[in-house]
Amino acid sequence: MSASTSGYAGIVRRFQDVRAARPWAWWRGRALVLLPLALIAVIMVADFATGPRVHLGPLLIAAPALTASFAGPVEVALIGVAAIGAEVVIAAADRWRGLVEYESHLSSLVLMSVVIVFFSAVRRRHQRQLALVRSVAETAQQVLMRPLPERVGPLRIASLYLTAQEEARIGGDLYGAARIARGTRLIIGDVRGKGLAAVDTAALVIGAFCAAAHQRAALRDLLAFLDGAATVELATSEEGEAGAGENFVTAAVVDIPDEEPRVHIVNRGHPSPLLLTGGRVRELRATRPAPPLGLGNLAAPDAHADSFPFRPGDLLLLYTDGVIETRDADRRFYPLRERLLAWEEDDPGRLVERLHEDLCAYAADRLDDDVAVIAVKRMPGQGLGGLRSPS
Template identity: 50%
Template structure:
């Protein structure tokens, strides 16, 4: 449900369009006919080399080789029609055409091998994305949840932004974060944070203890990676907001680790949940004499909690102005039936705000709505993909007790 148009399907070089394939054969026919009918001093045979060269730009090695063989046969027909095969001029033209056809066929083979490797890498990346950033469930206890991940690059599948959720005996815990840096290093650090959250979120411990475990995991990973080539020491950290929503009651607990504050949407009002004692980013607690303090806020039925990464609020328009998320969330809330519809509107609005619909950084959002209490057991929780992101969650399956 990405508002951006999907990328066009990549066509393998071995799958040429018939209309394109007609071009080199038509070129061979025209050059052959004109060369046979041309005066003796005019030689158009060298133009036949364009047919296999053109074919190699959109077809595989087999098709390129066939077109090259047809071009050589056409050159033979020209030689026989005009003089003889032993004519020195035509002999050199035939030899040159055979060599060039062989070269372009070989290059078409290399391109096909390279494309197969890229296809395999994309498949591996999609599988890795399903493991690292799993889709959130639509229902988690008394909560209705929606999520979105917008990649800065349309072909990208994994980045440094992350989110996850876990059910506990008393409620639901959510995590959203942003790893410093980009590329594979950021993906690895995101996997560390998510793995630590999945391992510890179910434990019967308070929110500060959970965040302390996350910090220890990031710090340990940073210490292991310090000193590796190309990576400065002590630079691995992750901003994060960790939220605990009890099933009973009308409150929410928040621990902020250098992350933008969650937004609480109530009616037509939007309030930033600024904690009084923010903590340093994960991985830096040992460098700052500060503990973790969970702060409670009201979270009543009908309210929506919006978690996001800085890629959202740092998106700029053509004039350089940042995206006003708080104002746009207030405008998008009326008429939005649930968190999924809210994220659809915000997602589309964010892309309209960004020049050409391209973001400067990955962006993630999670919307959580507390539903009114209902009699009887909660309906079965279902697995759902991200609401409008370029990923994740195509065909993913998830254990009901597993986190995402």
């Protein structure tokens, strides 16, 4: 399945979920309208019970005000008309005693109802604008952080992308995949910082990766290109800003050959990938630690690629530090390795889905940092000249 097909499938699923939830939302909205109507009825009964000495009509303004908290201007206007009608009924029942007082109350009720309807219309307009902005942001994420394909050569891939800010759809984490000659190339990274500057840098790095992954045969050449792109972008974004020179991008770039049971990794200050093999979890640490991207002269002159076994049936997990730095209510870090050992999942899709659910539950749906995850499994019997995983 292609990346675009996977993205369309996700959009279709979200549309189906919204459509399925729409009837319940419609009935819930109509049911809430009963609250201000009940309030109007209670005020009328109380006014009749207390007699002409106590006039409770001014309290009717609470009905349209309450409606404005959950409904649109049309519903608010209808409740306002109902409140005005109730005021007229109360005044008629009292045979318009104190005509001037009733007229002032009625005029105030009409004026306040109109004001509430106006502000309700303004709020509804702002809500629509916000929904449009969020929709555009989600589309931008689909363009910048395209969903990874579920199958690439002999590999099965699953990915996860979460932002710490609930209102945002794009963060400072990044990932990508590219099919190259006789293999697959992956990147996962994390931009230091937050906000639009981090988003700009993440977009530039992933764009540079997609442009150069096919052109740079050696990982060291690709990393040099990415380092130069990140250095220029960060230097440009830091002009005139405090803390210039303190921003960088941690990244891990992975080459997985089709016909070789190994994985080649260049790690630039990123959390070490984890390899799930034979019921064990192995940390693939860099033998020559290198600084992150974007540090200019501090960068390593020649990127060193570490090579590790990656046989059919093995599962490789790439992740950003937002995963291992997630905290629970007691401020304890998320125990990723312990979870992986306990789950013993061997399917990338199920592993990522379970990790997603467990992270949200662990943090009570309040992430402190963005999260990006890639799970990759080499399928038995594909590539490697028909090599099978050991029994």
